[in-house]
Amino acid sequence: MNACIVLCLALTAFLANAVAQYETCVADTAIVTGGTPGVTVSIGRDEANEMVQITLVGPPDVWFGQAFDGLGMANNYGFIISDSGVSERRFASGYEAPTELATTSIVSSSIDATNDSTTVVIERPYSATDAFDFTPIFGTCAESTIEAIASIGQSPGFTSEHVSVGFGTLTSTCACTMFSTTEEDATTTEEAATTYETCVSDAEIVTGVSVSIGRDEENEMVQITLVGPSDTWFAGGFDGLVMANNYGFIISDSAVSERRFAAEYTPPTELATTSIVGTPETSIVGGDRTVVIERPYSATDAFDFAPILGTCEESTIEAIAAIGDSASFTTAHVVKGGETLTSTCTCTEPEDSGDNAAFVCVYVAALISMVFGLQM
DSSP: OHHHHHHHHHHHHHHHHHHTTOEEEEEEEEEEOSSSSOEEEEEEEETTTTEEEEEEEEOSSSOEEEEESOSSSSSEEEEEEETTEEEEEEEOSTTSOOEEOSSOOOSEEEEEEOSSOEEEEEEEESOOTTSOOOIIIIISOSOOEEEEEEEEOSSSSSOSOOSEEEEEEEEOOOOEEOOOSSHHHHHHHHHHHTTOEEEEEEEEEETTEEEEEEEETTTTEEEEEEEEESSSOEEEEESOSSSSSEEEEEEETTEEEEEEEOSTTSOOEEOSSOOOOSOOEEEEETTEEEEEEEEESOOTTSOOOIIIIISOSOOEEEEEEEEOSSSSTTSOOSEEEEEEEEOOOOOOOOOOOSHHHHHHHHHHHHHHHHHHHHHO
C-alpha cells in the first residue's frame, strides 16, 4: 500500500511538472472582439525542448481561424478550427482559401467545447517545414512582436467566408539569455570579464544605441559592449562621424557581423577575416539587445585601438551608430548619428628591466679592474 501511495505521488508530481513546462509569453489577447465570444490567443514556450503551446478560444457553433506573420490573410500561416477539428494551413494571396500543410507541425492538439466557447490547445516545435518560425521570438528573442489575425465564420464547417475579422500585434513578455554550456565555460567567461578595465562607459551615440569599451591591458584585448533595440537591426562603428571609410558592427537577426564601411551611402561589406574572438555574447531584456564583442587591439583591416588603449597617444574615438526598421539588415537606416567618445584609461610607461643598469655595472667593474691591473 505504501509503495502504491509513493508511486501515485511521484506520478502526480511528474504530471504536474509536465503541465507546468510552458512559460506564458503572450497572455489572453483578443484578436477579434466581435461575436460571442470573439477570438483570443495565448502563447507559451517550453524553452528547454524548443516547443510552443498556442491556446485559442473562439465561438462554439461556427468555425474560426487564427494566423501569424501578417495583419491580413495573405501569405501567412495559421489554423482553422471547425466541426472537422483543427487544421494547420498556409494562406496564399488575399481572398483565396488557405490550403492545408502537406506535412503538419502539430505534435498534439485538444479541443474543449462548451455551450459558451471552444478552447483549442496546440503544441508544435518552434520551427518546422512551411510553418511560421517562432524561434526569433521565443528562442533567441531577436524579435519581440508577432503580427496576428483572426476571423469568425458563419457555419460550423469551413465552407463559407468569414463574417468577422480582426488583427493586432502580439508582444512577448518572455526574455532570452545566452548561457555558457558548461560550468567550466561559465567560470572562464566570468574570469575573462574581470580582466577588462572600463575606458568608455555607456556612451550614447544616438538615441537607442549606446557603447561601452573596456581593455585587457596585459593581453592587449578590447571588449566592446553595444546596446540597441531588440526588434530591429542596429549598428555601431568607429573612426569617423559618418558612415564612410570606417569600421564597425551590424547586429541583426542573423547575429553579429564585422564590417568595413566604404563610401557614404554604400552598404558596408563584411571583413574577409574577422578579428572577433569567440562568439559574441547576446542577451535580450525587455526591448533592449546587448551584444558583447571581444577582439585584439589591432587586426587586419579592423580599427586599431592601440593608440587609444595601448599607448594612450590618443584619448578620443569618433563613433557612429544607426538603427534600421526591420529585424534583418535588408533596409536602410531610419536613425543615425555620431559622437566623439573619450577614454578615461591611462597608460603607464613600463619600468626598465634593469638590463641596461646591469651592463653599466659590469662595464665599470671591468674598467676599474683594467686600470688597477695597469698600475700594478
